[in-house]
Amino acid sequence: MKNRRSFLKKVAAGTFAAGFFPFSKQASAGEVKLTGALIHHVFFWLKEPANQSHKKKLIDALNDLLKVETIKMSHIGIPAGTESRDVVDHSYSVSYMVMFDNQAGQDKYQVHPLHLKFVEENSYLWKKVVVYDSIDQ
Incomplete structure (x- = not known):
């Protein structure tokens, strides 16, 4: 919990100072280390990738x-x-990344009524x- 609190303080300071978290001059990548967290990253390929209403519906549901x-x-x-980089896969439609404190948090998420819905x-x-x-x- 201490690491998370320290991380959140650095994020808040960096967000306020730089206006945008990932490029904060207040905290370097070496200073902000996530420990004990579980990162859950999901990539979705829509059946109709050009259908903007379907993309909006998915993004609204993810929110x-x-x-x-x-x-x-x-x-x-x-x-x-970033198409100029051959190693980057741009074929997906939407990505969804969430962080949990630990495996137990992710386990609860998987069976949560909102997730099932x-x-x-x-x-x-x-x-x-x-x-x-x-x-x-």
Whole structure:
């Protein structure tokens, strides 16, 4: 918990000082280390990738899913304009990354009524989902 508090203080200071968290001059990557966290990163490929209303529906539903109390940090995004790099996969439609304090938080999330409702009501939108979960080494 101490590491999380320290991290959140640095994030708050960096966000205030720089206006944008990832590029804060207040805290370097070496200073902000996540320990004990579980990162859950989900990539969605829509059945109709050009259908903007489907993309909006999915993103709105993901934002609603962030109400699960065990989620500590989140990011919802779309492919960045980094096509010049061959190693980057831009084929997905939407990404969803959440952080939990630990495995127990992620386990609660998986069976949470909001998560179950999300899958039930929105799975018709995607043709493929890939999940990457990671913890400290």
